[in-house]
Amino acid sequence: xxxxxxxxxxxxxxxxxxxxxxxxxxxxxxxxxxxxxxxxxxxxxxxxxxxxxxxxxxxxxxxxxxxxxxxxxxxxxxxxxxxxxxxxxxxxxxxxxxxxxxxxxxxxxxxxxxxxxxxxxxxxxxxxxxxxxxxxxxxxxxxxxxxxxxxxxxxxxxxxxxxxxxxxxxxxxxxxxxxxxxxxxxxxxxxxxxxxxxxxxxxxxxxxxxxxxxxxxxxxxxxxxxxxxxxxxxxxxxxxxxxxxxxxxxxxxxxxxxxxxxxxxxxxxxxxxxxxxxxxxxxxxxxxxxxxxxxxxxxxxxxxxxxxxxxxxxxxxxxxxxxxxxxxxxxxxxxxxxxxxxxxxxxxxxxxxxxxxxxxxxxxxxxxxxxxxxxxxxxxxxxxxxxxxxxxxxxxxxxxxxxxxxxxxxxxxxxxxxxxxxxxxxxxxxxxxxxxxxxxxxxxxxxxxxxxxxxxxxxxxxxxxxxxxxxxxxxxxxxxxxxxxxxxxxxxxxxxxxxxxxx
Amino acid sequence: xxxxxxxxxxxxxxxxxxxxxxxxxxxxxxxxxxxxxxxxxxxxxxxxxxxxxxxxxxxxxxxxxxxxxxxxxxxxxxxxxxxxxxxxxxxxxxxxxxxxxxxxxxxxxxxxxxx
Numbered sequence: 092x093x094x095x096x097x098x099x100x101x102x103x104x105x106x107x108x109x110x111x112x113x114x115x116x117x118x119x120x121x122x123x124x125x126x127x128x129x130x131x132x133x134x135x136x137x138x139x140x141x142x143x144x145x146x147x148x149x150x151x152x153x154x155x156x157x158x159x160x161x162x163x164x165x166x167x168x169x170x171x172x173x174x175x176x177x178x179x180x181x182x183x184x185x186x187x188x189x190x191x192x193x194x195x196x197x198x199x200x201x202x203x204x205x206x207x208x209x210x211x212x213x214x215x216x217x218x219x220x221x222x223x224x225x226x227x228x229x230x231x232x233x234x235x236x237x238x239x240x241x242x243x244x245x246x247x248x249x250x251x252x253x254x255x256x257x258x259x260x261x262x263x264x265x266x267x268x269x270x271x272x273x274x275x276x277x278x279x280x281x282x283x284x285x286x287x288x289x290x291x292x293x294x295x296x297x298x299x300x301x302x303x304x305x306x307x308x309x310x311x312x313x314x315x316x317x318x319x320x321x322x323x324x325x326x327x328x329x330x331x332x333x334x335x336x337x338x339x340x341x342x343x344x345x346x347x348x349x350x351x352x353x354x355x356x357x358x359x360x361x362x363x364x365x366x367x368x369x370x371x372x373x374x375x376x377x378x379x380x381x382x383x384x385x386x387x388x389x390x391x392x393x394x395x396x397x398x399x400x401x402x403x404x405x406x407x408x409x410x411x412x413x414x415x416x417x418x419x420x421x422x423x424x425x426x427x428x429x430x431x432x433x434x435x436x437x438x439x440x441x442x443x444x445x446x447x448x449x450x451x452x453x454x455x456x457x458x459x460x461x462x463x464x465x466x467x468x469x470x471x472x473x474x475x476x477x478x479x480x481x482x483x484x485x486x487x488x489x490x491x492x493x494x495x496x497x498x499x500x501x502x503x504x505x506x507x508x509x510x511x512x513x514x515x516x517x518x519x520x521x522x523x524x525x526x527x528x529x530x531x532x533x534x535x536x537x538x539x540x541x542x543x544x545x546x547x548x549x550x551x552x553x554x555x556x557x558x559x560x561x562x563x564x565x566x567x568x569x570x571x572x573x574x575x576x577x578x579x580x581x582x583x584x585x586x587x588x589x590x591x592x593x594x
Numbered sequence: 595x596x597x598x599x600x601x602x603x604x605x606x607x608x609x610x611x612x613x614x615x616x617x618x619x620x621x622x623x624x625x626x627x628x629x630x631x632x633x634x635x636x637x638x639x640x641x642x643x644x645x646x647x648x649x650x651x652x653x654x655x656x657x658x659x660x661x662x663x664x665x666x667x668x669x670x671x672x673x674x675x676x677x678x679x680x681x682x683x684x685x686x687x688x689x690x691x692x693x694x695x696x697x698x699x700x701x702x703x704x705x706x707x708x709x
Binding site for chain 2: 223224227238243244246250254258261264265269
């Protein structure tokens with residue numbers, strides 16, 4: 092029992108409730124900042140505890156698993172919560188100068204706190220139905236943030252986003268029902284034990300596919316990616332940066348958790364077959380979409396899809412190195428993708444448009460923004476010593492070790508495509524003659540306030556690159572924990588006797 | 595009883611899919627909510643169906659002979675509350691979209707132009 096596990100959920104929940112009570116913006120900003128900083132501190136403390144003492148568990152109301160609500164923090168979820176908090180801090184600092192007054196007054200800050208509740212809850216829950224509840228909480232807040240401002244395009248795209256997600260939530264419930272009907276429990280550790288003790292004769296694979304549709308939509312896995320670019324280009328810049336950096340990774344986390352703990356009956360079909368093909372398709376179609384775009388945000392949004400393919404690749408290979416690569420890649424993306432979208436948001440604020448052909452020459456007029464963009468872009472591509480390199484090399488190496496040479500080749504070629512896409516943005520938007528308007532002065536307080544959070548994220552990215560060895564140790568340990576599952580199961584269920592299951 | 599409920603689920607989900615595939619915005623919204631209801635019944639059945647049986651223990655703490663599993667019922671309760679919230683949001687969002695776009699035809703809401 093460790094009460095710290097619930098803190099990343101309770102702190103933003105309380106802050107969100109308090110934020111609804113005040114309409115004073117200065118106070119709202121202060122409270123949300125304190126809340127996110129607190130979550131970051133707690134998350135780092137939690138990660139340190141998990142590292143030294145093993146998996147941490149909280150039984151709500153002291154009802155032991157599998158009967159009560161359980162929250163579990165293992166190495167993977169603790170790391171994801173910590174990096175989420177970092178991204179959230181940067182996004183919040185960026186929101187202060189970039190949001191309009193109307194957006195701030197219409198509950199951006201409470202919505203953001205509840206979004207954080209949903210994300211952290213999804214990472215920490217040890218129960219498949221609570222995963223559904225936290226997903227819905229996260230989605231509800233994201234609907235609010237996506238529609239905030241009420242421009243024509245935003246309303247239209249948010250409506251589609253809500254509709255698609257509400258249909259897929261139905262699939263989630265159906266999957267939960269099927270699991271409950273088959274195994275009579277919803278606690279993930281208990282489910283893992285029951286699954287390992289019985290042979291479902293292929294039925295589990297059907298359930299696995301059902302959940303893959305749900306989590307794949309959240310993560311924007313091809314062919315369920317079509318909603319992402321449009322939704323992400325319509326919403327306010329600060330919200331989009333958090334969606335891009337963190338929200339799509341929650342889907343990947345859910346796949347990572349369920350496909351290492353629960354759906355491991357037939358990896359030859361689910362992992363090496365289905366997931367591998369989906370990973371390859373996601374990488375390729377995502378990058379092809381990105382290369383052809385002439386819009387800053389839309390190009391980056393398609394690039395999210397292609398990066399999701401890499402994360403899926405590690406799970407599909409289903410080797411310790413592959414899973415470690417996925418963990419590394421997710422935390423890297425949480426930092427770098429957020430930074431890139433913040434750059435796009437700052438460029439939009441400066442030039443008044445996101446169209447690449449109407450904002451040329453930003454490097455001449457707003458030099459520091461060009462520099463931060465270039466560093467973030469190189470980190471995304473995976474130029475050492477920035478953070479992207481180490482996740483990618485682990486994934487490629489894992490593919491080579493499993494003798495999947497074509498897969499490794501695709502991963503490398505897609506990486507070159509990413510380089511082309513981000514350099515295209517640099518060439519059109521930052522290089523060349525000065526085109527279009529400049530709405531924000533380079534020396535203004537506003538511009539500096541937008542640059543600080545981006546620079547902060549880049550410092551984290553460089554630190555992750557320089558401390559790659561430690562990070563790799565951590566990721567390898569996290570992968571071991573995920574793959575064996577024993578530490579997780581024993582932490583949740585305690586010492587138990589398999590024969591008591593009567594299966 | 596299970597057969598009857600299965601047929602009900604089929605009819606409800608079938609109607610929902612039909613509504614989801616129409617071009618009228620309000621119908622699509624109602625369809626997505628109806629789909630949720632169909633799936634709620636399926637979830638209800640996941641604990642097994644024992645007609646007339648209570649989902650609680652008897653007064654002396656013993657388990658009555660046919661007993662309903664209360665867990666799926668609790669799950670549905672949560673799911674209904676969530677779907678109510680999403681329904682309200684969808685209606686509001688749908689109405690605002692109709693106001694701004696002056697149409698409820700889904701096909702004219704595609705839009706990939708640069709605005």
